[in-house]
Amino acid sequence: MRRADRLFQIVQLIRGRRLTTAKWLAQRLEVSERTVYRDVADLQYQGVPIEGEAGVGYRLGEGFDLPPLIFTPQEAQALVVMTRVAQQWLDPALARASESALSRVLSVLPADQRHAAQHTPVYSPPWGLTAEQQPHLQSWREATQSMHKLALAYSDAQGRSSDRTVWPLGSFFWGAVWTLVAWCEKRQAFRSFRLDRIQSMKGLTETFKLSDGQRLMDYLRQQGVDPQALAEGR
Incomplete structure (x- = not known):
């Protein structure tokens, strides 16, 4: 992974969580914790309002605006599969919400990625929770x-x-x-x-x-x- 891509991923991962440790980031990005510390320090120097410190955890400061999330083709496919599973094994309200969220994600994907995600050959048979x-x-x-x-x-x-x-x-x-x-x-x-x-x-x-x-x-x-x-x- 290029360093620029890694920096972008760090911001996205911190953005989606209340508190994110360097250890967790290192595991997700398959780099050392030292690399994460250095990358976060560089992002802070560039003006990204990442709050926190090494050994405690990081979060984005309030009011920081980022462009919409960008999904890779594999991430979009994962969301489709998770929604199919959710429809069978979650409660009705969360199943509907997951389907609605997925529709929003698919709507911003390029046509070829949207088609590939929707036709991911992984399914969850309708043998989940009963009506009761x-x-x-x-x-x-x-x-x-x-x-x-x-x-x-x-x-x-x-x-x-x-x-x-x-x-x-x-x-x-x-x-x-x-x-x-x-x-x-x-x-x-x-x-x-x-x-x-x-x-x-x-x-x-x-x-x-x-x-x-x-x-x-x-x-x-x-x-x-x-x-x-x-x-x-x-």
């Missing part, structure tokens, strides 16, 4: 974001049913099954629920407030997972 599971996944995601409690009727692996009031924290996709992580009021502990075993789900008007030891990052650390690594897909 889709609204449950959407309700869970929305309650997680608004911090509203949910009432569940749940059946475990042995077929035993129970009613729970939970504080939804996150959703995890395992390739064929979604698991939903929550703080369970009944058990006063973290619990995970398989989406396909939820018999009913009802949103409650009552909100919840998390304390230390009840947050998703606390659950992840209990499982031996680095929250930052998970967020970065490592």
Whole structure:
């Protein structure tokens, strides 16, 4: 990769994230961290308002205007494939949003790249979430974001049913099954629920407030997972 292309990529990668470490940039660009430090310093010298420092992380200053994102043919194909998968395995609202976002991306591509992306021979068969599971996944995601409690009727692996009031924290996709992580009021502990075993789900008007030891990052650390690594897909 030419250095000019690498500098452009650094700006684009920092642009799309809240905080970006030099280590992550080095891994993505397949260069040393020292090279990243030098490139970022050169960008800062040229007037690009990259805030932060080595060892902490970088972000773009507010108000900095960049030209529209430019996608490579392979990036456009990846977006098409991800949208096809999303339509089968995400909740209805996010599936529609992903399709809308993809339409915007395709609209700015040259005709030959758009045609190649749309005809990428990678598909996701229509065997994803059932009609009953889709609204449950959407309700869970929305309650997680608004911090509203949910009432569940749940059946475990042995077929035993129970009613729970939970504080939804996150959703995890395992390739064929979604698991939903929550703080369970009944058990006063973290619990995970398989989406396909939820018999009913009802949103409650009552909100919840998390304390230390009840947050998703606390659950992840209990499982031996680095929250930052998970967020970065490592």
